[in-house]
Every structure is written in structure tokens, then in C-alpha cells.
Amino acid sequence: MTALIIILLIVFGIVLLLLEFLVIPGVTVAAIGGILMIAGGVYMSYHHYGYSVGHLSILSVIILFGASFALALKSKTWNKIMLKTEVTSKVEKMEDSDVLIGDxxxxxxxxxxxxxxxxxxxxxxxxxxxxxxxxxxxxxxxxxxxxxxxxxxx
The missing domain is CATH 2.40.50.140 (Nucleic acid-binding proteins)
Incomplete structure (x- = not known):
């Protein structure tokens, strides 16, 4: 049960950090929550399973975050949710004689x-x-x- 909690903390923390970097501008609750969740998961792995599993969890966090960030930055990932409409309208130009000072x-x-x-x-x-x-x-x-x-x- 503890291992499941550690894994969920780390995964949800990485998801919140990805949301912070790619969707939500600025430093928000998502970034702080993501960092705290990842830190809590790593701390729990050190506390409950010792140094070897703790080091392994830090390594897995780095690899998992790097891989998911690289996958999220690939252009084909965003094509599924990207707006594909094109604005074809243009501003109507004002003629010099249409409106004069004093009108x-x-x-x-x-x-x-x-x-x-x-x-x-x-x-x-x-x-x-x-x-x-x-x-x-x-x-x-x-x-x-x-x-x-x-x-x-x-």
C-alpha cells in the first residue's frame, strides 16, 4: 500500500509540474503542489524502504519527468488539441474622404x-x-x- 502511495504521489507531482510548464503561466499552486508531491514521494521511499530505493526513486523521477517533458514538447502531441481554424478576415481600410475632422x-x-x-x-x-x-x-x-x-x- 505504501508503494502505491509513493508511486501516485510521484506521478501526480510530475503531471502537475508538466501542467505548470506547458499550460499554466507563472508560478502557481500547481508547481508548488507538484514539487511537494514529488518531494513527499521521495521522502516516503527513503523513510519506508531505505537508501537504495530512495536513490532509485530519485533516478526514476528524473527519467520519468524528462521523458514525459520531451514527449509533451513533440509537435505531434499537441496537434490533437490544437486549434486548426484560420482567420481570413481583414480590417476594412478607411478611405481618406469618408470621415473628416469635425464630422x-x-x-x-x-x-x-x-x-x-x-x-x-x-x-x-x-x-x-x-x-x-x-x-x-x-x-x-x-x-x-x-x-x-x-x-x-x-
Missing amino acids: QGVCTSRLAPMGMVKMNNKIVEAKSMGTYIDEKTPVEVVGIIDKIIIVKPI
Whole structure:
């Protein structure tokens, strides 16, 4: 029974470490839990079975973690869960004469700070001057920088 607990601690610890390295960003509970589980399993093997089994458990942890990490990094492993869709849409370019400084319109979505504004019977993307602007608020164009429309509430 003790051997089963030691094996489960080590296996679950390695799984948590793999999750930490490959899925969860940063140092989280998964990494700390994985390290503690592996350390607990190795400690139990030393305590219950002696030095030879303890050394063997450390060696097996290193080999098992290395093999599972190498297997997880192979590209074909991730192809099974990889998103295979491709984004084919593109941003509609704004014509120079569509919107001019001083034009007025109405927000069709909240500008936080980017959003959609209806101007000259066209819906275009606009940016507020740093403040949030609620939907259905009348706005005025105060500038156009690199094809980005800058608006302020009226």
C-alpha cells in the first residue's frame, strides 16, 4: 500500500509540474503542489524502504519527468488539441474622404477606449481621447492619426 502511495504521489507531482510548464503561466499552486508531491514521494521511499530505493526513486523521477517533458514538447502531441481554424478576415481600410475632422456621429458600442461609431451612414472604428464613452452618445471627430479616428463626446 505504501508503494502505491509513493508511486501516485510521484506521478501526480510530475503531471502537475508538466501542467505548470506547458499550460499554466507563472508560478502557481500547481508547481508548488507538484514539487511537494514529488518531494513527499521521495521522502516516503527513503523513510519506508531505505537508501537504495530512495536513490532509485530519485533516478526514476528524473527519467520519468524528462521523458514525459520531451514527449509533451513533440509537435505531434499537441496537434490533437490544437486549434486548426484560420482567420481570413481583414480590417476594412478607411478611405481618406469618408470621415473628416469635425464630422459628428453616434457611438454604436461603448468606446473603452476603442469602439464603433456611426458617421456619415457608415460604421467605423474609433478611439476616444482616453475616457470611456457610452453607447448612443453623440461624438465629434477631433483628429485622425494613422487612419485611426479620434473622437470626443459632444
